Amino acid sequence: MTTIDITLPSKKFKRKTTIFSITAIVVTVACIYIGFNPFAIFSEFHFMRDLLAEMFPPNYETLTENSSTGYAILQTLSMAFLGTVYGGIIAIILAFLAASNTMPYKPVRMVVQGIVSLVRVMPTLVVVLIFVIAVGPGAFAGMLTLVFTIIGTFGRLFVDVIENAENSPGEAIYSVGASRLQVLRYSIFPQILPSLIASLLYSFDVSMRSAISLGIFGGGGIGFKFQLAKSVLHYKDMTAYISIIIVLVIATEKVSDYFRRRILGEGKLS
Amino acid sequence: MNPRKYSLKRYRKFILPLIALAAVAEGAAIVCGATFDKLFTGLVNGFSFLGHMFPPDWTAFSEMIVPALQSILLAFLGTIFGTILSVFFAMLAASNISHKWVRNTVRFLIGFERSVPEIVILLLFIAAYGLGPMAGIVALSLGCIGMIGKLLADTIEELDSVMMESIESVGANKWQIINFGVLPQIMPSLISFTLFRFEINIRLSVLLGAVGAGGIGYELEYSFNMLQYHRAMTAVIIIMVMVFGIERLTATIREKIAGEGALR
Numbered sequence A: 001m002t003t004i005d006i007t008l009p010s011k012k013f014k015r016k017t018t019i020f021s022i023t024a025i026v027v028t029v030a031c032i033y034i035g036f037n038p039f040a041i042f043s044e045f046h047f048m049r050d051l052l053a054e055m056f057p058p059n060y061e062t063l064t065e066n067s068s069t070g071y072a073i074l075q076t077l078s079m080a081f082l083g084t085v086y087g088g089i090i091a092i093i094l095a096f097l098a099a100s101n102t103m104p105y106k107p108v109r110m111v112v113q114g115i116v117s118l119v120r121v122m123p124t125l126v127v128v129l130i131f132v133i134a135v136g137p138g139a140f141a142g143m144l145t146l147v148f149t150i151i152g153t154f155g156r157l158f159v160d161v162i163e164n165a166e167n168s169p170g171e172a173i174y175s176v177g178a179s180r181l182q183v184l185r186y187s188i189f190p191q192i193l194p195s196l197i198a199s200l201l202y203s204f205d206v207s208m209r210s211a212i213s214l215g216i217f218g219g220g221g222i223g224f225k226f227q228l229a230k231s232v233l234h235y236k237d238m239t240a241y242i243s244i245i246i247v248l249v250i251a252t253e254k255v256s257d258y259f260r261r262r263i264l265g266e267g268k269l270s
Numbered sequence B: 001m002n003p004r005k006y007s008l009k010r011y012r013k014f015i016l017p018l019i020a021l022a023a024v025a026e027g028a029a030i031v032c033g034a035t036f037d038k039l040f041t042g043l044v045n046g047f048s049f050l051g052h053m054f055p056p057d058w059t060a061f062s063e064m065i066v067p068a069l070q071s072i073l074l075a076f077l078g079t080i081f082g083t084i085l086s087v088f089f090a091m092l093a094a095s096n097i098s099h100k101w102v103r104n105t106v107r108f109l110i111g112f113e114r115s116v117p118e119i120v121i122l123l124l125f126i127a128a129y130g131l132g133p134m135a136g137i138v139a140l141s142l143g144c145i146g147m148i149g150k151l152l153a154d155t156i157e158e159l160d161s162v163m164m165e166s167i168e169s170v171g172a173n174k175w176q177i178i179n180f181g182v183l184p185q186i187m188p189s190l191i192s193f194t195l196f197r198f199e200i201n202i203r204l205s206v207l208l209g210a211v212g213a214g215g216i217g218y219e220l221e222y223s224f225n226m227l228q229y230h231r232a233m234t235a236v237i238i239i240m241v242m243v244f245g246i247e248r249l250t251a252t253i254r255e256k257i258a259g260e261g262a263l264r
Helices: A011-034 A045-055 A061-065 A068-098 A106-121 A124-135 A139-163 A168-175 A180-219 A222-231 A235-266 B008-032 B036-053 B058-092 B100-115 B118-129 B133-157 B161-169 B174-213 B216-225 B229-260
Strands: none
Touching: A011 B058, A045 A235, A045 B118, A061 A068, A061 A235, A068 A106, A068 A139, A068 A180, A068 A222, A068 A235, A068 B008, A106 A139, A106 B229, A124 A139, A124 A180, A124 B036, A124 B174, A124 B216, A124 B229, A139 A180, A139 B008, A139 B036, A168 A180, A180 A222, A180 A235, A180 B118, A180 B174, A222 A235, A222 B118, A235 B100, A235 B118, B036 B229, B058 B100, B058 B133, B058 B174, B058 B216, B058 B229, B100 B133, B118 B133, B118 B174, B133 B174, B161 B174, B174 B216, B174 B229, B216 B229
């Protein structure tokens, strides 16, 4: 008689398979519920082919014959820029008010943190719709929305940056008689400045992308042009705008990357 | 010269960039048509408008639950399919797994995808396949590639090559190297990127819903267009609760995983 070794699957393997199969079942059920068939993308690819045939070649003449394109690009850029600058300034001020090592009063910290969290969970869509009603459609509404989003995203990040600053230099100058403001100016501020500027450069990159999406909801700029071309079904113009958007986003990304690397690499900005 | 005096020379490094910044900001403000009196009238208008939105219309609450669930499912499916796609792309884009030419091409594709906003992808897919959740899911999945794919490819390239080499030296083929040498090592970062992207996708799914992917974003846009502001307020509250809840959920999962150590 021969003995047969039965190797039971290991505990780890069992756990892995359980997780995998539960995920697979959930995904399948969700797909069926929502009516999404991943294979339809390929089985009905002729729709995509028709669209691409309509889209190419891109009609670049629409950019030159219509002088407002350059202005739209400029608008998108300045929306992103202003959003970053003002949003960054407000976020820094709020962060100083919300960090435990710069704001000694707990109630103030709680209130400011509450405001930042509220701004954070406020959906962008609501903000842009409200601002479009408040100041009218156009680049200004988009810019205010960007200010709002950047406060939400970077307010909390800056709080962490400030709270992570080294305490000892501040204590040292405090012990020889510096005031609280002087501690801020000479101890905390020089420490956090490089990382603040780096995050703001990154946020310029991010708000560039959101500026384009906001244009579609009436925020003005190149996104609005794109939406216009799309709604009148000028697909060839649309391709031209898409290529401009891609170039713009890549260019801002490269520029902000370059400056960020310079600032963080040298690390002496004080 | 008294060194303690505040001279321009000492602050030159600050003042000059600040002046340049202010000048550019002023120019940008002119282009945007941003003025302070416009801001104040706008704020007054905005607050009085917010007053119109209160109180929220709680009778619409029950009809908003299903769209909210749809939005969450949209983000969930987009994240799952996007993660699968991006793992695939990240493998191809890592120099220690794939060939140099493949790597550069795939890196270019990932960078290309990163620069196209999700909403543009969505509009293209809506133009091709029509309105519906499908276009939304595809847009969100493709959006994942740009972020998770790039981060994951960087993580793979930074991996310690000893493990992979030792597996290869005992005769493993490419698939076995990936399965036993690479995947277990990148799993923790993969999960954290996925959770992070899920949060982004929840926000995006609301935005994309308004353009035509359905869900709670569509309800919100519809209520705004129909001037039913009380109904819109209900949708706003549901969205805020949804975003906040998902944020807490991912934070909890992240803590749990960090507590358990490396998840395999």
